[in-house]
Amino acid sequence: xxxxxxxxxxxxxxxxxxxxxxxxxxxxxxxxxxxxxxxxxxxxxxxxxxxxxxxxxxxxxxxxxxxxxxxxxxxxxxxxxxxxxxxxxxxxxxxxxxxxxxxxxxxxxxxxxx
Amino acid sequence: xxxxxxxxxxxxxxxxxxxxxxxxxxxxxxxxxxxxxxxxxxxxxxxxxxxxxxxxxxxxxxxxxxxxxxxxxxxxxxxxxxxxxxxxxxxxxxxxxxxxxxxxxxxxxxxxxxxx
Numbered sequence: 001x002x003x004x005x006x007x008x009x010x011x012x013x014x015x016x017x018x019x020x021x022x023x024x025x026x027x028x029x030x031x032x033x034x035x036x037x038x039x040x041x042x043x044x045x046x047x048x049x050x051x052x053x054x055x056x057x058x059x060x061x062x063x064x065x066x067x068x069x070x071x072x073x074x075x076x077x078x079x080x081x082x083x084x085x086x087x088x089x090x091x092x093x094x095x096x097x098x099x100x101x102x103x104x105x106x107x108x109x110x111x112x113x114x
Numbered sequence: 115x116x117x118x119x120x121x122x123x124x125x126x127x128x129x130x131x132x133x134x135x136x137x138x139x140x141x142x143x144x145x146x147x148x149x150x151x152x153x154x155x156x157x158x159x160x161x162x163x164x165x166x167x168x169x170x171x172x173x174x175x176x177x178x179x180x181x182x183x184x185x186x187x188x189x190x191x192x193x194x195x196x197x198x199x200x201x202x203x204x205x206x207x208x209x210x211x212x213x214x215x216x217x218x219x220x221x222x223x224x225x226x227x228x229x230x
Contacts, residue, residue: 102206
């Protein structure tokens with residue numbers, strides 16, 4: 001069975017500081033994609049960053065970067081220079097190469113304080 | 115612009131009524147999905163479809179039904195058998211293509227269903 005665990009239900013960070021959101025997953029498969037999605041108060045789900053499991057290099061997108069540890073099955077998201085607009089729920093997710101299902105974590109609510 | 119549309123944005127239902135939530139995509143994606151989200155919670159999969167005229171139950175399919183007669187459309191019916199249907203419903207699609215950029219799920223804006 002495939003599972004995703006986000007152990008931090010809620011986090012806070014001061015504007016301009018750096019915060020790391022944790023995610024672990026469990027699968028016996030070797031080929032998969034990992035994602036971080038952001039859900040702001042509007043509730044629109046927005047892709048933040050993606051990582052292909054076969055790539056060793058960690059993905060980066062502007063202020064967002066990941067620390068992908070395949071052996072540990074860990075996929076954390078680092079947000080640098082936090083902005084008020086980063087306030088949102090963040091969901092970790094992954095899908096296997098056959099794309100039958102996407103597996104989501106329970107989410108981390110991030111509050112960026114001015 | 116390519117994307118996913120859901121309608122209506124807000125929907126009110128009386129107990130005992132069936133209601134249908136619309137989901138349309140013009141991304142030419144093969145796969146489509148329906149999720150339910152309760153306040154402060156994550157996404158739970160209701161149904162998904164990998165191809166036209168075929169769909170599979172997700173984790174919480176009881177009380178829901180779907181159809182996939184066209185590639186671009188995947189409507190969800192919430193039946194009277196669903197005991198607690200008040201929730202936020204999200205539709206998503208993905209291309210299922212491997213090794214290409216758009217392998218993530220794209221989401222619609224959601225429908226908020228309230229049972230009166």
